[in-house]
Amino acid sequence: MTYTAAALLGVLGALAFDLFVVRTRLVLRPLFWATYPIILFFQLLSNGVLTGRDIVRYDPAAIVGVRLVYAPVEDLFFGFALVLLTLSSWVFWGRAGVQRSPRAGEGSSRLLRWLRKR
Numbered sequence: 001m002t003y004t005a006a007a008l009l010g011v012l013g014a015l016a017f018d019l020f021v022v023r024t025r026l027v028l029r030p031l032f033w034a035t036y037p038i039i040l041f042f043q044l045l046s047n048g049v050l051t052g053r054d055i056v057r058y059d060p061a062a063i064v065g066v067r068l069v070y071a072p073v074e075d076l077f078f079g080f081a082l083v084l085l086t087l088s089s090w091v092f093w094g095r096a097g098v099q100r101s102p103r104a105g106e107g108s109s110r111l112l113r114w115l116r117k118r
Contacts, residue, residue: 047071
């Protein structure tokens with residue numbers, strides 16, 4: 001399997017997971033697409049550093065050959081799939097009520113109370 005095929009399968013799998021498995025439907029929300037360019041900027045920055053300095057190399061036979069800031073365009077597909085899977089899972093588990101307590105910011109105060117009891 002080529003890197004291109006794997007990247008496309010990753011995108012299709014992430015879309016299926018978002019739309020049909022966990023049904024968060026993040027890709028249908030304007031907010032997702034409004035904030036995705038921020039992620040894309042930092043992905044291009046890090047990919048550009050890694051591939052531009054030859055820290056990461058790609059077999060030319062395994063990629064399409066189109067590069068964006070030194071990195072193959074397939075990296076953008078993998079990055080999209082990774083972000084979508086992560087956010088879809090996060091929203092799904094949040095809706096399911098996983099770890100409602102402690103809420104954000106309460107962890108350190110609970111730890112301090114626990115330590116004081118000792």
